[in-house]
Amino acid sequence: MKTYYITTPIYYLNADPHIGHTYTTVAADVMARYKKERGFDVKFLTGADEHGQKVERAAADAGVHPQAFVDNLVSIYKEVWKTMDCDYDYFSRTTDPAHQETVKKIFKKLYDQGDIYKGSYEGLYCTPDETFFNERDVIDGKCPDCGRPVERVTEESYFFRMSKYQGALEKLYEDHPDFLVPVARRNEMMNNFIKPGLEDLCVSRTSFTWGVPVDFDPGHVIYVWIDALPNYITSLGFLSDKDSDYKRYWPADLHLMSKEIVRFHAVIWPCILMALGEPVPKQVFSHGWLQYDGKKMSKSLGNAISPKALVDEYGVDAIRYFLLREFTFGPDGNFTPTALINRYNADLANDLGNLLSRTVGMVDKYFGGTLPLLEAENSEFDNALGEMAKAMLGKVEDRMDALAFSEALNHTWDLVRRANKYIDESQPWVLAKDESKKAELANVLYHLAETLRIVSIAIKPTMPNTPAIICEQLNITDPALTTWESAKTFGLLHRSLTVTKGAPAFPRIEKDK
Numbered sequence: 001m002k003t004y005y006i007t008t009p010i011y012y013l014n015a016d017p018h019i020g021h022t023y024t025t026v027a028a029d030v031m032a033r034y035k036k037e038r039g040f041d042v043k044f045l046t047g048a049d050e051h052g053q054k055v056e057r058a059a060a061d062a063g064v065h066p067q068a069f070v071d072n073l074v075s076i077y078k079e080v081w082k083t084m085d086c087d088y089d090y091f092s093r094t095t096d097p098a099h100q101e102t103v104k105k106i107f108k109k110l111y112d113q114g115d116i117y118k119g120s121y122e123g124l125y126c127t128p129d130e131t132f133f134n135e136r137d138v139i140d141g142k143c144p145d146c147g148r149p150v151e152r153v154t155e156e157s158y159f160f161r162m163s164k165y166q167g168a169l170e171k172l173y174e175d176h177p178d179f180l181v182p183v184a185r186r187n188e189m190m191n192n193f194i195k196p197g198l199e200d201l202c203v204s205r206t207s208f209t210w211g212v213p214v215d216f217d218p219g220h221v222i223y224v225w226i227d228a229l230p231n232y233i234t235s236l237g238f239l240s241d242k243d244s245d246y247k248r249y250w251p252a253d254l255h256l257m258s259k260e261i262v263r264f265h266a267v268i269w270p271c272i273l274m275a276l277g278e279p280v281p282k283q284v285f286s287h288g289w290l291q292y293d294g295k296k297m298s299k300s301l302g303n304a305i306s307p308k309a310l311v312d313e314y315g316v317d318a319i320r321y322f323l324l325r326e327f328t329f330g331p332d333g334n335f336t337p338t339a340l341i342n343r344y345n346a347d348l349a350n351d352l353g354n355l356l357s358r359t360v361g362m363v364d365k366y367f368g369g370t371l372p373l374l375e376a377e378n379s380e381f382d383n384a385l386g387e388m389a390k391a392m393l394g395k396v397e398d399r400m401d402a403l404a405f406s407e408a409l410n411h412t413w414d415l416v417r418r419a420n421k422y423i424d425e426s427q428p429w430v431l432a433k434d435e436s437k438k439a440e441l442a443n444v445l446y447h448l449a450e451t452l453r454i455v456s457i458a459i460k461p462t463m464p465n466t467p468a469i470i471c472e473q474l475n476i477t478d479p480a481l482t483t484w485e486s487a488k489t490f491g492l493l494h495r496s497l498t499v500t501k502g503a504p505a506f507p508r509i510e511k512d513k
């Protein structure tokens, strides 16, 4: 069986993760579910990045031990992933003893082979982001990413000899143009970081203690990226005696993240792996930021929206659908309540919700809930709908494989809209008035039900709960009718299907809410 290993970044722990944080994880979850549907042996990793000065300070402010502090936040994060129906296989934690042991081994190995050396560091440091910046990147003494003041720091540090991997990294980018996508990010990394020359990287700190210690030099803790990035392989058992997952799933098929941490994943991480003599990930994909009023959504800017509040109001499938359908995956996207309500009402309440309730309602009204077994010739409308339904999933696959979630969903909604139009073209209410048109009428309703079956399969990865609602109303219980591949055949539903009327799947939202 082909394997597929997908990761999100491990999250810095904020007390209240916002909907922007969930963007990467929802997308990764959709991709993982999609690959499972396609028959892959999938592993999906997310987790928590728990070390560093910021956590140490926040725990001290809260008067608790940093471990207790992060344990509490990890449970908050896990709750959010449950709320968003994100079904990961590994929850990686940098405070996990096994992770720490492997990080120490990695550090020592790189030191022993001369890829890590001791020096002294002077630089501008953004504590909240745990990132050093060059003079040229800092804007008026402020962090170019978050706008908060940077501090000048001088200290004895260990360095990772990244400059040594200049040639190998350039070759990676040249030989594998798809290593980093979209292409704009690739160009940015090439022009801003790789071509100007890779600089050696500071990989230890002495100014705080909450981190993985350098065991051969007490006083130094391993600085964030050599601790955080290897989580993708420590979780698979790398350098441990339980490394079967590492052997099976590494290299990762996809590292997913938003744009501000691309450099770490697409420049530093491959250099670390090359130094370790291990394969690099097959692809790094960077999406944009979810913004609110044109600014990155973040707690410090006060424009953060709670995932739980949204899910309580609209339902988890609607929110997942909105995140992936509304914004093109790649550039930034502007979140507005109006866009959410419009999208919900148009695509979910009107298009999909109505298609289901009209179909079920008409089977109920015209045939008492069960379609009769009558022979009818297909009309040109029936054939057109059937052909479109059969072809839809191939188009979805093409777009999903390119991480073009919005276009993939749009292919499915093209069919949903087409089916609604088909109702208007076929005019079942006219057929129902004519006793001799009973077979034709049943055939129309059958085409609608079968289209809904196919739609329910295509939306499964994005909307994991809605297919069950559709299947319940259409009484689809045979697992053979819900497999991914089955959506490429039109006509699998039993002709004399029985429906069960249910509540509207997506009740309309009044705008003034």
Ligand code: MSP
Pocket (backbone or CB within 6 Å): 008, 009, 010, 011, 012, 013, 020, 021, 022, 023, 024, 049, 228, 229, 231, 256, 257, 258, 259, 260, 261, 288, 289, 290, 291, 296, 297, 298
């Ligand atoms: N801890 C690092 C990653 C280490 S990976 C070895 C980190 N954590 S984070 O919590 O700040 O970010 C986690 C993910 O959430 C990243 O993909 C980040 O870009 C994403 N987002 C956080 N806010 C976001 C938006 N407003 N919009 C989209 N994604 C955003 O970075």
